[in-house]
Amino acid sequence: MRKVAIVGAGMTPFAEHFALGIKDLLPMAFAECAASVDKGMAKNDIDAVWFGAMGTTDGFPSGILADTLGMQDIPVTHVENSCATGNDAVRNALYGIASGAADVALVMGADKLREVATKDMLWGWEATTRDMAWDYPLGLVAPAGFALHVRRYLYESPATREHLAMIAVKNHRNAVENPKARLRFEITVEQALAAPIVADPFGVYDCAPQSDGAAALVLAAEDVVDRFTDRPVWVRGVGLGMDSVMYPHKPDMTTFPATVRAAKRAFGMAGLTPSDVDVAEVHDYFTGIELISYEDLGFAERFGAHKLVEAEVTSMGGALPVNPSGGLKAKGHPPGATGVAQCVELFGQLRGEAVNQVDGARIGLAHNIGGPTAVAAVTILEGAGAHG
Amino acid sequence: MRKVAIVGAGMTPFAEHFALGIKDLLPMAFAECAASVDKGMAKNDIDAVWFGAMGTTDGFPSGILADTLGMQDIPVTHVENSCATGNDAVRNALYGIASGAADVALVMGADKLREVATKDMLWGWEATTRDMAWDYPLGLVAPAGFALHVRRYLYESPATREHLAMIAVKNHRNAVENPKARLRFEITVEQALAAPIVADPFGVYDCAPQSDGAAALVLAAEDVVDRFTDRPVWVRGVGLGMDSVMYPHKPDMTTFPATVRAAKRAFGMAGLTPSDVDVAEVHDYFTGIELISYEDLGFAERFGAHKLVEAEVTSMGGALPVNPSGGLKAKGHPPGATGVAQCVELFGQLRGEAVNQVDGARIGLAHNIGGPTAVAAVTILEGAGAHG
Numbered sequence: 001m002r003k004v005a006i007v008g009a010g011m012t013p014f015a016e017h018f019a020l021g022i023k024d025l026l027p028m029a030f031a032e033c034a035a036s037v038d039k040g041m042a043k044n045d046i047d048a049v050w051f052g053a054m055g056t057t058d059g060f061p062s063g064i065l066a067d068t069l070g071m072q073d074i075p076v077t078h079v080e081n082s083c084a085t086g087n088d089a090v091r092n093a094l095y096g097i098a099s100g101a102a103d104v105a106l107v108m109g110a111d112k113l114r115e116v117a118t119k120d121m122l123w124g125w126e127a128t129t130r131d132m133a134w135d136y137p138l139g140l141v142a143p144a145g146f147a148l149h150v151r152r153y154l155y156e157s158p159a160t161r162e163h164l165a166m167i168a169v170k171n172h173r174n175a176v177e178n179p180k181a182r183l184r185f186e187i188t189v190e191q192a193l194a195a196p197i198v199a200d201p202f203g204v205y206d207c208a209p210q211s212d213g214a215a216a217l218v219l220a221a222e223d224v225v226d227r228f229t230d231r232p233v234w235v236r237g238v239g240l241g242m243d244s245v246m247y248p249h250k251p252d253m254t255t256f257p258a259t260v261r262a263a264k265r266a267f268g269m270a271g272l273t274p275s276d277v278d279v280a281e282v283h284d285y286f287t288g289i290e291l292i293s294y295e296d297l298g299f300a301e302r303f304g305a306h307k308l309v310e311a312e313v314t315s316m317g318g319a320l321p322v323n324p325s326g327g328l329k330a331k332g333h334p335p336g337a338t339g340v341a342q343c344v345e346l347f348g349q350l351r352g353e354a355v356n357q358v359d360g361a362r363i364g365l366a367h368n369i370g371g372p373t374a375v376a377a378v379t380i381l382e383g384a385g386a387h388g
Numbered sequence: 389m390r391k392v393a394i395v396g397a398g399m400t401p402f403a404e405h406f407a408l409g410i411k412d413l414l415p416m417a418f419a420e421c422a423a424s425v426d427k428g429m430a431k432n433d434i435d436a437v438w439f440g441a442m443g444t445t446d447g448f449p450s451g452i453l454a455d456t457l458g459m460q461d462i463p464v465t466h467v468e469n470s471c472a473t474g475n476d477a478v479r480n481a482l483y484g485i486a487s488g489a490a491d492v493a494l495v496m497g498a499d500k501l502r503e504v505a506t507k508d509m510l511w512g513w514e515a516t517t518r519d520m521a522w523d524y525p526l527g528l529v530a531p532a533g534f535a536l537h538v539r540r541y542l543y544e545s546p547a548t549r550e551h552l553a554m555i556a557v558k559n560h561r562n563a564v565e566n567p568k569a570r571l572r573f574e575i576t577v578e579q580a581l582a583a584p585i586v587a588d589p590f591g592v593y594d595c596a597p598q599s600d601g602a603a604a605l606v607l608a609a610e611d612v613v614d615r616f617t618d619r620p621v622w623v624r625g626v627g628l629g630m631d632s633v634m635y636p637h638k639p640d641m642t643t644f645p646a647t648v649r650a651a652k653r654a655f656g657m658a659g660l661t662p663s664d665v666d667v668a669e670v671h672d673y674f675t676g677i678e679l680i681s682y683e684d685l686g687f688a689e690r691f692g693a694h695k696l697v698e699a700e701v702t703s704m705g706g707a708l709p710v711n712p713s714g715g716l717k718a719k720g721h722p723p724g725a726t727g728v729a730q731c732v733e734l735f736g737q738l739r740g741e742a743v744n745q746v747d748g749a750r751i752g753l754a755h756n757i758g759g760p761t762a763v764a765a766v767t768i769l770e771g772a773g774a775h776g
Contacts, residue, residue: 001488021521048628059520062469063633063762073649075628076763077476080466081450088465092480099486100389101657132447133409240436240463245451261461374451375464 001098003222005232006381008037009347011215011340013180014332022058022110023068025214029108029337030069033216033344038229041218043069045227047102049076052089052109053336054128065108074106082129083285083370084240084262085109086215086339087377091238093219103221104228109340110214129371131245140247143207143286145372147199150288152253154201157303161201164287165192166309168205168329171284174316175326178355180341182211182332206287211332215340217347233350236272236363237380239265245374254303256289258376259296259369266365266378267298274298277320277380278361279349281342283369284327293367294322297378316356324349324356335370342366343379350383360385389486393613393620394769396425396606397735399728401568402720404502405600410446411456413498413602417725418457421494421604426617429606431457433615435490437464440477440497441724442516453496462494470517471673471758472628472650473497474603474727475765479626481607491609492616497728498602517759519633528635531595531674533760535587538676540641542589545691549589552675553580554697556593556717559672562704563714565743568729570599570720594675599720603728605735621738624660624751625768627653633762642691644677646764647684647757654753654766655686662686665708665768666749667737669730671757672715682710685755685766704744712737712744723758730754731767738771748773 010032012025020028034041049071053061062076081088086109093105130136135145154160169189175181187205195203218228225232241261244250267273274297282297284290294305299320308314314322325331325345328338346364348354362385369376398420400413408416422429437459441449450464469476474497481493518524523533542548557577563569575593583591606616613620629649632638655661662685670685672678682693687708696702702710713719713733716726734752736742750773757764 023521057520059515059524060470060517060633060759060762063630063759064519066630066762067633067637072630072632072645074630075650075653076469076630077480077628078468080468081464082448092465092483095480095483095487095489098488099483101483101486127447129448131452132445133411136447240465242451242454242460242462242464244460245448245455249455257460262463265463371448371451374448374454 004094004097005225005234007220007228008033008218009344011344012213014182014211014213017212026068029214029216046106049106050089050093051078052085055111057112083335084368084375084377085336087368087379097221103224105219107217109337111334111336112212113210143199146286149253159306163306163309165189167287168192171323171327171329175330181326183330208285208328208333211334213334213337215337234382236382237266237270239378241376243374256296256373262376262378266380270380276363277365279358280322280365282367284329321358339368346381391610392482392485393622395608395616396421397732399603399732400601402570402599402601414456417602417604434494437494438477438481439466440473443499445500471723472756472763472765473724475756475767485609491612493607495605497725499722499724500600501598502600531587534674537641547694551694551697553577555675556580559711559715559717563718569714571718596673596716596721599722601722601725603725622770624770625654625658627766629764631762644684644761650764650766654768658768664751665753667746668710668753670755672717709746727756734769
């Protein structure tokens, strides 16, 4: 398989973009991405596009992208995989390039969730991520579903609500200096614990804000990377994993098999292990997901995730900073864009250009989980080992 | 790029499956597909799945597929590209195999349009295929949009409504013996012309019935094809093409640039020309689309498509039979499944096993167009040259 690298990356701020549509957000992210390519890039350098999106407020996703960016002469595939959409778009683009069908691919992700035309569209959108016969009509919207997992995890492991709060505090702190983040303010553990409950054990500060935004990456085959940059970030591994959709079919609520499967595939492809990872963007749609994911990704032993939090291993300055961007928790979560934006952050980290730079970061990992924990995607990137 | 072949194919009948959901239709199509693999196939032979679907009546598409088929240990990507969804899923699976990431891939397509939970879901679904700011709110649903093209085509070319009717008659006739088709009855030109008008120039018999159904293909790399069959059908070319979404941005309504682009890419990859094609499944969502597509696919000269109809070139027994399955027109149209089902038909044709067998067919072409003519996909297949 020929090697594939990221040579450019950009994104819009994640926010409540009430005045902007997908048609506005896509060009904003693309422009920043194109400008980030060291030796420049023209539209006609792009052979194919993979577009991750869930919402459709502006209409036909692939066509809207082609139209808005003036790319009618380039094939555009729309990939949807619930909250794992972004990193699955990266995975499919990698296959397109590795196969030889394309030398250069644009990967974009976008969603606009803070404004849908009707209440029915919001419910319709939520329905695309769950089981429509059982779980969803019974009320298992996203916070409720994930709360079932984390409630059980807190029961079986030594972790407590304080550990969830410490993750919220960490990710809020990381977002303060990130101009792309939505919740750029610090909070305290006390505030997090005292916040109104959304779905026990999640208070308001345990939940990521659904947001509007777009992100973009340019991927290039090893044969042509030199045309674009001397500082590529290589895509070392991609992995997608599935699990049962319905909660009654999940025998152990304290682990996410989809993540375990995705990570195993991505690390296998990369020839790396969890201990090789220097920085990670982990899917913290709810704080407890980040905690459980430490274990599923191989960063912590079973029921030992809270120790990483207590020892500040995953804070800035720790051995494995997680969500230096602020994560979904404080940066925001437009699902189609989220995975792509994680790679945008890691592109900066692995080139020594990030806002919260992890010193010497060489290997980065991006992780999504969604579709009631029925799908996860992991992408592993490698840079030259930047020193900020 | 390593070669990829189809080694198995199956589908449900396309119909009004009021009593069945996607969860029922997927296993039906998969079972027929698995049984069609000459030397047998087990689920754990499959490395990855690409699933084409637009509707979501049963919930999260990728997860529902994995759950329903017991494939939680296999990655599943959901591809959506309006009416070109099916053949774009084939294209992405081909890249996955050609890249070396998978040796064997399952491609499925499914949709259930005859029954959605609420009116709002239907409108929401339609909205995913058009421009939501302008065209769709102004009433440009599918029949109205395509009628604009065909009305203009009839004005500029020598073709008449009689030619549209002749295509309807041909495709209805082909469907009679196809047990998978929905409208298995013959009609006359007079009936077609006298039918109530849906959107001028389309009468009822010019329109394909939106339907419920699923279809499945097994694709394998050249290295492993022999494990499954001695009679593979090779995927020689795939192509995806885009065009502007909004009607005010389409300077010439009498041609579909998306098809021209998709065909150019697929023929280029295959190293073949339109004159090499022995049998084709062409996207006849409305009769006039089949007519215009003869030209865009290179089967007829500009404004000369009607001559093929008059000379019965595209009828059974002609030099280039089109839609021997009955086409969307008489077989039915569940968008996600349609492109996959076209390849199911061609798999039979190129192995000499089709209901309406085209004698000696060696090269087959499948074609989709949709998303207000903003996307098209073409797949070119090659068999051993079967004699029925």
